[in-house]
Amino acid sequence: MEWYLPVIWAAIIATAVAMYVMLDGFDLGIGVLFPTTRDESERDVMMNSVAPFWDGNETWLILGGGGLWVAFPQAYAVIMPAMYLPVIIMLLALVLRGVAFEFRWVAKPNHLAWDVAFSGGSLMASFAQGVILGGILQGITVKNGEFAGGSFDWLTPFSLICGLGVVAGYALLAACWLVMKTDGRVADHARGMIRPLLGLVAIAAIGVSVWTPLEISRIAQRWFSWPNIAFLWPLPAATALLGFIVWRGVARRHDYAPFFATLGIFLLCYLGLAISNFPYLVPPTLTVWDTAAAPASQIFMLIGVLLLLPVILGYTAFVYWTFRGKVRHGEGYH
Amino acid sequence: MSFELPDSVLLARLQFAFTITFHIIFPAFTIGLSAFIATLLARAMWTGDDQYRTLARFWTKIFAVSFAMGVVSGIVLSYQFGTNWSRFSVIVGNVIGPLIGYEVLTAFFLEATFLGILLFGWDRFPRGLQLVAAIMVAIGTCMSAFWILSANSWMQFPAGHEVRNGIAYPVDWLAVVFNPTFPYRLIHMVIAAYLTTSIVVLAVGARYALKDIHAAHARTMLRMGLGMALVLAPLQLFIGDQHGLSTAKHQPAKLAAMEAHWDSSHAAPLVLFAWPNAKTESNDYEISIPRLGSFIITHDWDGRFKGLKDFAPQDRPPLPQVFFAFRIMVGVGLFLIALAFFGGYLWWRDDLERNRFFLWIASLSWPLGFVAIVAGWMVTEIGRQPWLATGVLRTADAASPLPAWKIAVSLALFLLVYGVVFTMGIRYINRLINKGPAGPLHEEDDALPNRPLSAAKPAIQNALAPGDAS
Numbered sequence: 063m064e065w066y067l068p069v070i071w072a073a074i075i076a077t078a079v080a081m082y083v084m085l086d087g088f089d090l091g092i093g094v095l096f097p098t099t100r101d102e103s104e105r106d107v108m109m110n111s112v113a114p115f116w117d118g119n120e121t122w123l124i125l126g127g128g129g130l131w132v133a134f135p136q137a138y139a140v141i142m143p144a145m146y147l148p149v150i151i152m153l154l155a156l157v158l159r160g161v162a163f164e165f166r167w168v169a170k171p172n173h174l175a176w177d178v179a180f181s182g183g184s185l186m187a188s189f190a191q192g193v194i195l196g197g198i199l200q201g202i203t204v205k206n207g208e209f210a211g212g213s214f215d216w217l218t219p220f221s222l223i224c225g226l227g228v229v230a231g232y233a234l235l236a237a238c239w240l241v242m243k244t245d246g247r248v249a250d251h252a253r254g255m256i257r258p259l260l261g262l263v264a265i266a267a268i269g270v271s272v273w274t275p276l277e278i279s280r281i282a283q284r285w286f287s288w289p290n291i292a293f294l295w296p297l298p299a300a301t302a303l304l305g306f307i308v309w310r311g312v313a314r315r316h317d318y319a320p321f322f323a324t325l326g327i328f329l330l331c332y333l334g335l336a337i338s339n340f341p342y343l344v345p346p347t348l349t350v351w352d353t354a355a356a357p358a359s360q361i362f363m364l365i366g367v368l369l370l371l372p373v374i375l376g377y378t379a380f381v382y383w384t385f386r387g388k389v390r391h392g393e394g395y396h
Numbered sequence: 397m398s399f400e401l402p403d404s405v406l407l408a409r410l411q412f413a414f415t416i417t418f419h420i421i422f423p424a425f426t427i428g429l430s431a432f433i434a435t436l437l438a439r440a441m442w443t444g445d446d447q448y449r450t451l452a453r454f455w456t457k458i459f460a461v462s463f464a465m466g467v468v469s470g471i472v473l474s475y476q477f478g479t480n481w482s483r484f485s486v487i488v489g490n491v492i493g494p495l496i497g498y499e500v501l502t503a504f505f506l507e508a509t510f511l512g513i514l515l516f517g518w519d520r521f522p523r524g525l526q527l528v529a530a531i532m533v534a535i536g537t538c539m540s541a542f543w544i545l546s547a548n549s550w551m552q553f554p555a556g557h558e559v560r561n562g563i564a565y566p567v568d569w570l571a572v573v574f575n576p577t578f579p580y581r582l583i584h585m586v587i588a589a590y591l592t593t594s595i596v597v598l599a600v601g602a603r604y605a606l607k608d609i610h611a612a613h614a615r616t617m618l619r620m621g622l623g624m625a626l627v628l629a630p631l632q633l634f635i636g637d638q639h640g641l642s643t644a645k646h647q648p649a650k651l652a653a654m655e656a657h658w659d660s661s662h663a664a665p666l667v668l669f670a671w672p673n674a675k676t677e678s679n680d681y682e683i684s685i686p687r688l689g690s691f692i693i694t695h696d697w698d699g700r701f702k703g704l705k706d707f708a709p710q711d712r713p714p715l716p717q718v719f720f721a722f723r724i725m726v727g728v729g730l731f732l733i734a735l736a737f738f739g740g741y742l743w744w745r746d747d748l749e750r751n752r753f754f755l756w757i758a759s760l761s762w763p764l765g766f767v768a769i770v771a772g773w774m775v776t777e778i779g780r781q782p783w784l785a786t787g788v789l790r791t792a793d794a795a796s797p798l799p800a801w802k803i804a805v806s807l808a809l810f811l812l813v814y815g816v817v818f819t820m821g822i823r824y825i826n827r828l829i830n831k832g833p834a835g836p837l838h839e840e841d842d843a844l845p846n847r848p849l850s851a852a853k854p855a856i857q858n859a860l861a862p863g864d865a866s
Contacts, residue, residue: 114512117467121508124474124500131478132497135489142478142485143796149479150806153472154813160468161817164461168824208482208797356565359490363497370501374509381509384521 067360068350071133072343074367078129080332082122084235084325089116091236093159093184094229096177098255104248105177111243111389113163118378120156132363136207136353137343144202144209145194145216152190159183188232189225193217196224199274199335204347220273227266231328234259238308238321245388256312256320260305267331271298274338280346281338294337301330405795407803408480411810413777415472417770418814422466424769427541427586428593429459430507430534432620433514437527451613452530453518454833455597458825460515465821467508469814480803481784484794488564488785491557491572492547499543507536541586549578551785552776553646564788577646580639581776587632588772592765594624595732598739599762600829602755613833618739618748618758625736632729637692644693647786648702649711650779653718655689656682660703664689669723672715677705713779721774728768735761 089112096105131138142149162180166173197216204210237259240252275282285294304326311319341349354360402410433452440448474496477485485493513521513529550556556571557564566572598621604614644651651657656672656679657664666688670679690699704712735757742748749755784791 114516117463117508117511118505120467120471121500121504124471124504125497127475127478128493128497128500131485131489132493135486135493138478138489139482139485139796142475143482143798146479146796146798146802146806149475150809153475154809156471157468157813157817161461161464161821164464165820165824168457168461168827169820207486210797213799213802355493356490358566358569359494362566362569363494366494366498366501374501374505378505378509381512384513384525385516 064357065351067357067364068133068354069341070364071129071354071360072340072350074364074371075126075129075133076332076336078122078125080329082119082126083328083332085115085119085122087232087328088112088235088239088321089119090159090184090188091232091234091239093181094188094233095236095240095252095255096181096184099251101247104251107244107248107389108240109163109166109180111240114385115382116160116163118381120160123156133355133360134343134350134353135355137348140202140204140207140209140344140348140353141198144211145197147213148190148193148197148216152187152194155183155186155190157183159187184232185229188229192225192228193221195228195335196221199224199270199339199345200277201346202344204344207348220270220277223266223269223273227263227270230259230262230266234263234308235321235324235328238324242317242321243389253312253315257309260308263327264305267301267327271334278346284338297330297334297337301327301334304330402800404798404800404803405792407800407807408795408798409791411480411803411807412476414807414814415469415476415810416777417773418818419466419469419473420769420773421766422462422469423537423540424585424589424592424766425462425596426459426466427534427537427589428591429455429462429596430530430537431590432593432597433459434527434530434534435620437523437530441523441527447612447616451616451833454613454828456515457828460511461821461825461828463507463511465817470504472810478796479806480796480798481794482796484784484789487562487789487794488551491550491554491564491566492785494566495543495547495550495573499540499547503536503538503540503543505536506539507533510536538586541589542582545582545585546573546575546578548776549575549581552581552780553577554785554788557788559788564785577642580635580642584632584635584639584772587628587635588765588769591625591628591632591732592769594621594628595765596762597621598625599759602758603829604832605749606752606755606759610832615749619743622736622739622743622748625732626740629729629733629736633733636726636729640693641695644701647779649704649707650713650718650775651693652702652704652707653713653715653779654722654775655693656715656719657689657701658703658705660700660706662690662698662700663687664693664699664701666692670719672719674709674712674715710782713781718775718779721771721778725768725771725775728764728771732761732764732768 092108092112096108099105099108127138130141158179159181160183162176162183166176166180169176193216196218200218200220202209202211203215234256237252237255241249241256244252275285284290304323307323308320308327311323339345341351343350343353433455436448436452436455440446440452477496510529510532513526514533517526517529550572553575554564555575556566556568556573558567559565597617601614601617601619601621604610605618640651643654653672655664656667656670658677658679663686665684665686667679667682667684670682670684673680687697690701691697693699693701704715739748739754739758742751742754780786782790782792784794
């Protein structure tokens with residue numbers, strides 16, 4: 063088999079998941095931040111700041127999941143049953159929060175239930191995504207190429223910390239997004255939340271960075287053996303620097319710096335996880351080569367990705383550019 | 397007394413059947429509705445008549461509610477292949493996976509991304525841009541149907557692949573994508589979607605005409621809905637017949653189940669009603685028309701087509717479901733043809749808005765298209781059983797290695813959440829329809845009182861000023 067095809071596909075799926083985390087992260091975070099205000103017009107503005115984008119953002123989740131199925135069916139068939147309950151909870155939470163985007167406006171003035179659905183759904187979906195991430199990182203029991211563990215193997219202190227980390231991270235992204243996309247009360251309120259959330263994200267990131275090498279020797283070896291350590295030390299250093307930029311951006315009332323620096327933090331943490339785990343898709347047993355689809359399938363789909371992904375990125379950027387600028391109060395189509 | 401859970405395959409099937417039945421309603425509606433909205437926006441641009449724009453805006457709100465329900469339930473489906481049908485994912489993933497992948501790349505992104513501009517473009521963007529967005533969304537919905545039905549057609553009649561060690565590998569992608577049963581299936585489905593939407597539009601127009609409100613909009617909707625139905629309803633009969641010929645050729649067991657046809661014989665009758673009895677391998681209470689069955693299936697009064705007894709009992713589809721679902725679909729289709737012709741006659745007589753009998757029937761007919769689509773989908777999917785991919789993979793061999801309780805719990809949660817979402821969704825759509833399309837085109841009047849009126853424009857310019865970025 064062409065050895066490089068699964069590597070290319072791993073990179074494509076990693077890109078799709080990264081796009082998902084960066085894009086849907088801030089709109090899920092909006093839901094997480096919803097309970098921090100009771101002011102209806104503030105909530106309206108928060109929701110309207112992401113309403114034109116959330117459909118497109120969630121599509122990256124389908125590309126991530128669908129891509130995993132296309133390129134690595136065996137890994138898909140192990141991970142999904144292993145993560146059954148968190149996946150189902152994530153899906154149901156996404157259903158509730160997704161319809162709330164529309165239902166909330168039609169239900170006015172009796173929309174409290176949909177505020178709860180939007181906020182609770184966003185929170186549950188974010189938490190479940192973190193738990194799924196943690197559950198995969200800590201390893202999945204596999205026998206004869208099939209999931210062979212228990213129904214609650216994913217439920218550990220580590221995966222719960224990952225869940226809280228993702229919730230805090232998405233909330234941080236959302237607060238930075240609001241600073242960038244809104245003004246007045248909403249932006250001030252959001253700006254005040256950035257530093258506490260940054261602290262929580264730092265605790266979670268450091269927790270995961272300490273726990274994984276202590277617990278899993280192959281990860282310790284990858285990071286702390288010579289010469290790897292020489293190449294890898296800039297990664298945590300750059301993350302810390304970006305954290306500082308976010309921190310300083312709050313004080314200097316920058317509109318854009320906190321959001322893009324936070325995106326950078328997400329990408330670097332993600333890169334760190336990828337470095338820890340490559341080439342495993344289902345640690346600690348199945349690699350990208352073990353689980354790859356037939357080369358004919360990977361090539362057929364690769365052609366589509368190479369042709370269409372630039373187009374998708376292009377029109378996604380176009381739509382974001384079209385909606386550039388601050389969201390106005392009372393804006394929307396409802 | 398003890399209670400035993402059904403086995404996990406049956407539960408997984410129930411879950412899939414439930415979630416896909418819920419899901420299919422919304423894409424079917426949004427395929428037609430997006431095209432209708434794009435047409436209205438185009439007419440508004442060419443004629444300069446804002447009535448079409450108001451109407452487009454009205455239907456866009458309904459579209460948004462339906463689309464949201466379609467998107468979220470679609471995400472659920474794409475993940476269910478892994479959670480509940482992991483062996484399916486592995487055994488036919490090489491073939492089916494890329495088709496779903498192409499759906500995401502060509503269709504899902506297109507719809508979801510341009511939807512923002514369509515929804516929020518009313519007072520904000522040039523009209524041309526919004527029309528382009530509406531067309532993109534409409535194209536996206538059709539592309540989505542293209543890939544999903546391509547994948548489905550392969551499962552119905554696998555081609556272009558070979559099986560090695562129990563796993564299907566693609567050998568000829570053209571043969572996989574353009575399955576011989578695919579063109580009929582795609583056209584049948586897309587027409588069904590357009591027809592369903594045109595009946596909904598007609599029904600809303602009829603509702604307003606009955607109440608004597610929104611007269612101009614009612615007139616437009618009655619004519620546009622009816623005009624489409626007049627073309628599509630008879631066309632669907634013709635396409636359905638062609639699809640039937642293809643089914644007879646490529647999926648004889650399904651066809652025999654649809655017709656409750658047991659013995660291969662010449663000059664078969666058309667069974668109008670019966671209770672198919674798998675035990676006695678015959679029909680109870682049969683009412684049939686001699687020779688008509690052969691004529692419809694083979695286009696020859698003496699034609700012969702395979703009966704169920706030609707297939708081993710374990711290879712036959714479940715009977716009463718396929719048989720009755722097919723009759724419901726055809727019955728609705730015939731009713732819609734009659735409704736369209738009746739309306740067309742009134743239109744010709746210039747009596748369309750005045751005939752309360754017609755308006756009353758039309759206003760009650762809005763769910764019929766959905767009923768036919770769900771029934772047709774059941775014919776197709778249950779008719780393929782006991783295979784998931786005919787001849788390649790049996791349904792019983794496709795499920796995930798999961799304990800039944802997990803699927804039962806998730807099924808219960810799906811029933812609960814979808815039940816709430818569906819009930820409220822229907823209520824909200826109904827509320828929007830009752831509110832009606834009239835009202836200001838520019839909703840400045842509706843804006844919140846604390847909107848900083850004068851600050852709005854400068855705020856955008858400030859945000860764009862280079863000094864603001866860091």
